[in-house]
Amino acid sequence: MTKDKLTLYLAAPRGFCAGVDRAIKIVEMALEKWGAPVYVRHEIVHNKYVVDGLREKGAVFVEELDECPTDRPVIFSAHGVPKAVPAEAARREMVYVDATCPLVSKVHIEAERHHANGLQMVMIGHAGHPETLGTMGQLPEGEVLLVETEADVAGLEPRDPEKLAFITQTTLSVDDTAGIVAALKARFPAIVGPHKEDICYATTNRQESVKAIAPKVDAILVIGAPNSSNSKRLVEVGAYAGCSYSQLVQRATDIDWRALDGIRSVGITAGASAPEVLVNEVIDAFRDRYDVTVEPVETAVERVEFKVPRVLREPA
Numbered sequence: 001m002t003k004d005k006l007t008l009y010l011a012a013p014r015g016f017c018a019g020v021d022r023a024i025k026i027v028e029m030a031l032e033k034w035g036a037p038v039y040v041r042h043e044i045v046h047n048k049y050v051v052d053g054l055r056e057k058g059a060v061f062v063e064e065l066d067e068c069p070t071d072r073p074v075i076f077s078a079h080g081v082p083k084a085v086p087a088e089a090a091r092r093e094m095v096y097v098d099a100t101c102p103l104v105s106k107v108h109i110e111a112e113r114h115h116a117n118g119l120q121m122v123m124i125g126h127a128g129h130p131e132t133l134g135t136m137g138q139l140p141e142g143e144v145l146l147v148e149t150e151a152d153v154a155g156l157e158p159r160d161p162e163k164l165a166f167i168t169q170t171t172l173s174v175d176d177t178a179g180i181v182a183a184l185k186a187r188f189p190a191i192v193g194p195h196k197e198d199i200c201y202a203t204t205n206r207q208e209s210v211k212a213i214a215p216k217v218d219a220i221l222v223i224g225a226p227n228s229s230n231s232k233r234l235v236e237v238g239a240y241a242g243c244s245y246s247q248l249v250q251r252a253t254d255i256d257w258r259a260l261d262g263i264r265s266v267g268i269t270a271g272a273s274a275p276e277v278l279v280n281e282v283i284d285a286f287r288d289r290y291d292v293t294v295e296p297v298e299t300a301v302e303r304v305e306f307k308v309p310r311v312l313r314e315p316a
């Protein structure tokens with residue numbers, strides 16, 4: 001039986017960013033250095049495939065520090081942790097390695113600098129996301145006010161409207177965040193902040209490539225986890241940029257083939273925590289059903305790399 005022709009537009013950059021790559025390496029190197037088990041507080045990155053793979057190698061994933069024994073190393077996830085967490089690990093005399101992405105740590109430092117200058121912070125982010133909890137937890141309670149939407153800006157009640165600064169989660173929608181920043185500046189003209197926002201290079205680049213693909217395709221599939229903020233934003237960006245079917249899939253088995261009936265072109269990308277093996281799995285699933293032509297769409301080239309912490313580069 002002849003297969004229907006289908007073009008797959010493959011976004012580049014896609015998938016792992018430098019922060020995720022580093023965090024996974026940290027767990028692998030910790031297992032090599034100290035042997036299993038190594039404890040990891042929270043999913044090291046938001047991807048089940050990655051977490052399951054590390055679990056098989058001897059990583060134990062927990063939500064809170066008090067679930068870890070004091071005589072085994074513990075790693076903090078790429079999303080960052082409130083200050084109280086490493087402080088508690090130090091108090092319990094535990095060996096710990098912080099896998100917080102350096103671009104998240106940069107936001108933590110910004111927050112501390114503004115706080116030291118007497119400014120109250122407004123954080124643009126998603127309530128309950130580990131990165132938001134970690135960043136807000138760099139400062140004492142009440143020093144960081146959270147806004148999720150432009151509408152939230154109207155309800156802010158800062159201590160002094162003249163003494164405010166803003167920071168953002170690194171994995172937000174670039175366009176939505178621009179609207180929230182504009183609302184903050186309109187209501188609090190004295191507010192200080194980064195030049196644009198703190199959204200990282202990887203989030204920005206992945207959103208740009210989806211915008212380039214969306215007008216060309218009948219459907220967009222974003223490979224990523226339902227709790228991955230940057231992956232969910234890619235789905236939204238695909239829809240805003242004009243693709244009426246923009247969906248998140250964790251892997252090939254999640255594809256709703258009936259919904260794709262009659263399509264001739266699909267855009268494929270992957271969130272910053274989704275490994276390339278899952279992209280290849282999805283492409284292969286299309287090849288099983290269609291006569292596929294793959295067209296890469298490259299909108300940026302990434303050369304960012306982050307070193308792992310010194311403790312893992314030193315011999316045991």
Ligand code: SF4
Nearest residue numbers: 017019020101170200
């Ligand atoms: S998405 Fe950005 S901030 Fe998050 S780990 Fe990757 S590079 Fe770091």
